[in-house]
Amino acid sequence: MSGKKGRWMGLAKGVGSVLRKVRRRFRDGLRLASRGQKENLERYRQERECRGVIAAAKPLVISVVSTGRCNMACDMCVTHSRRIPADRRWAQNPTKDMDVETFREVLDRFPEAAQVHIIGGGEPLLNPDFFSLVELGAGRGMAVKTFSNGVALGPSIARLLDSPLHTLTVSINGHAPEEFARMTGMDPGMYGAILMNVGRLTAARDRRLSPLVVNASFILDKTNYVHVPAMLETAFGLGVDGVHLVSFLPSPCDGYRVEERTITTDDAAIVGFLRRAVPAGLRRRVSLPTVLDRGASAKRCSCHWAQVRVNGNGEVSSCSMMLLNMAGHGTIRDGSAMEVWNSAWFQGMRAKFLSEGKDALELPCTVCVDNFGVSPWDDESDALTDRVSS
Ligand SMILES: C[S@@+](CC[C@H](N)C(=O)[O-])C[C@H]1O[C@@H](n2cnc3c(N)ncnc32)[C@H](O)[C@@H]1O
Ligand code: SF4
Ligand code: SF4
Numbered sequence: 001m002s003g004k005k006g007r008w009m010g011l012a013k014g015v016g017s018v019l020r021k022v023r024r025r026f027r028d029g030l031r032l033a034s035r036g037q038k039e040n041l042e043r044y045r046q047e048r049e050c051r052g053v054i055a056a057a058k059p060l061v062i063s064v065v066s067t068g069r070c071n072m073a074c075d076m077c078v079t080h081s082r083r084i085p086a087d088r089r090w091a092q093n094p095t096k097d098m099d100v101e102t103f104r105e106v107l108d109r110f111p112e113a114a115q116v117h118i119i120g121g122g123e124p125l126l127n128p129d130f131f132s133l134v135e136l137g138a139g140r141g142m143a144v145k146t147f148s149n150g151v152a153l154g155p156s157i158a159r160l161l162d163s164p165l166h167t168l169t170v171s172i173n174g175h176a177p178e179e180f181a182r183m184t185g186m187d188p189g190m191y192g193a194i195l196m197n198v199g200r201l202t203a204a205r206d207r208r209l210s211p212l213v214v215n216a217s218f219i220l221d222k223t224n225y226v227h228v229p230a231m232l233e234t235a236f237g238l239g240v241d242g243v244h245l246v247s248f249l250p251s252p253c254d255g256y257r258v259e260e261r262t263i264t265t266d267d268a269a270i271v272g273f274l275r276r277a278v279p280a281g282l283r284r285r286v287s288l289p290t291v292l293d294r295g296a297s298a299k300r301c302s303c304h305w306a307q308v309r310v311n312g313n314g315e316v317s318s319c320s321m322m323l324l325n326m327a328g329h330g331t332i333r334d335g336s337a338m339e340v341w342n343s344a345w346f347q348g349m350r351a352k353f354l355s356e357g358k359d360a361l362e363l364p365c366t367v368c369v370d371n372f373g374v375s376p377w378d379d380e381s382d383a384l385t386d387r388v389s390s
Contacts, residue, residue, distance in 0.1 A: 202239030290373030
């Protein structure tokens, strides 16, 4: 390519990127929060200071278990792993795909939610109603976000760009085929297909000046953190907008325990490395994993006040991290929205997070970064700064 042609192409890319950002601003501006959404957010903020087992504010986020099916069976996945025993009491129970009627019932009860996350259960795109769910959520003024493993993304690219989806995050989980295979246990050959699909998606997004946000995500553990620079190079080389580096969620079995995999505040050298691993110019586009502070006692998890999770059976719960069994907690049809949201089960769960100490917590919550995590970039965090600087 001649220097002149290269300069023109660089200029065209820059202009395209600005136009996409303008469209994104315009889209987000048009999705002005309804009065109900604004009032609910205000109520939630006020309630934060004095939480009780009865929630006054309705959920800010609707988390949808799109399907129970997946086209992969990743080793580290608490739902589909063939290595993590599936008989744990927190394991996801069998569920139907979320359908349009059930989702409408959810939206009718919780129209004050600002976001819909279609993530859980398996591979969201396998649900034949996926795009209808996106339309419905966006039609209520909610930002609809989803995740995909990227393997079967190819045929859906045009529909994704036509849809009002706000954000798609692709789980890349490796800077190279060998690391992808170590983390997931899947065929390293799948890695190339995932990268190719992400590249095709961002190229089509750029051509169409689509406002869709495309992110990449990588799970970090005590082994692969050294590859963060290569992960960022891989992801940004594919044209993604942002990168999520997330903490390894442990399971109580060999090879998956906290001590073996999850980065904690005791791993001072790793935390120090992470702090330096992201160039200053990329900080706004990269989120570092929350680091588990096993010595912390203040419980930070707010999901039972902020998020309602619903599956295709109509069953409700809150947690989308590790407490995935939704059987027996009630359904979306058990009365009015506030009766569902303040049921005996929700009150019991909130009581666990309001109690003193850790004894009342479910076991996964005692090692969950959403509960006892600190950001490596949070310089206010005493535990972390003390240990890292010592
Ligand atoms: C459960 S998957 C569902 C969506 C889709 N199948 C995917 O893989 O993106 C949602 C996210 O959880 C992540 N995940 C799976 N097992 C994990 C673990 N043990 N620790 C942290 N994240 C995990 C996946 O990498 C993915 O980014
Ligand atoms: S692709 Fe997602 S849901 Fe499927 S097994 Fe992997 S992490 Fe689990
Ligand atoms: S602490 Fe973690 S596992 Fe427990 S409810 Fe909160 S997000 Fe879920």
